[in-house]
Amino acid sequence: MEYELAIEGTPETVPGGTGILLLHPSTGETDRIDTDFLKTDTDNFLVVSTRTTAREARQKLEYYDVDENRAEILDTLSIERGYSRRTSDTVHYVAAPDDVDGIVDHIDGFLSDHDGKLRLSFDSVTELAYYAGEEQALGAAERILELLEEHDAVGLFHLSEDPHDEELVDQFRDLFDGTIDLDEDGGIEATF
Secondary structure (H helix, E strand, C coil), X not given: CEEECCCCCCCCEEECXXXXXXXXXXXXXXXXXXXXXXXXXXXXXXXXXXXXXXXXXXXXXXXXXXXXXXXXXXXXXXXXXXXCCXXXXXXXXXXXXXXXXXXXXXXXXXXXXXXXXXXXXXXXXXXXXXXXCHHHHHHHHHHHHHHHHHHCCEEEEEEECCCCCHHHHHHHHHHXXXXXXXXXXXXXXXXX
């Protein structure tokens, strides 16, 4: 299955199973790329949010006019921070942002339960590394990429370069089929 990419400087399409790393400065404007990725050529998508709450993720989708009827959100922050939460058919929670197994299991369930063209946005791997540790975050990314391959889905994974050393960034870069480098001015350089 081929998926269209409506992101400047990237191939027009990528095959199912493709994982894309979005490298950005900590101040980077990633929302535009993320939402362009999610609203193009997709039946259902999952937003895994380790950086914002489900409410904030939903506000981003609304602001960028992404069809929320196709959206599912996994919020990893609200329970640990003691925020009120409402589980629904489209909003789910794990106990803490370092619950790597819970996150991977939910992604597996989402991909197994839906048919058609499926997309995943993981925002952000940097936060996962902060909470769970760098090795755990690398391992989680590998496991999720295997699930994308298995289910013919595609994924976009956010990674902020600033807090990580170059060696770790390179390790992440090596895992993915494509990398989108976003600079502080919003310029894009993509390698696939």
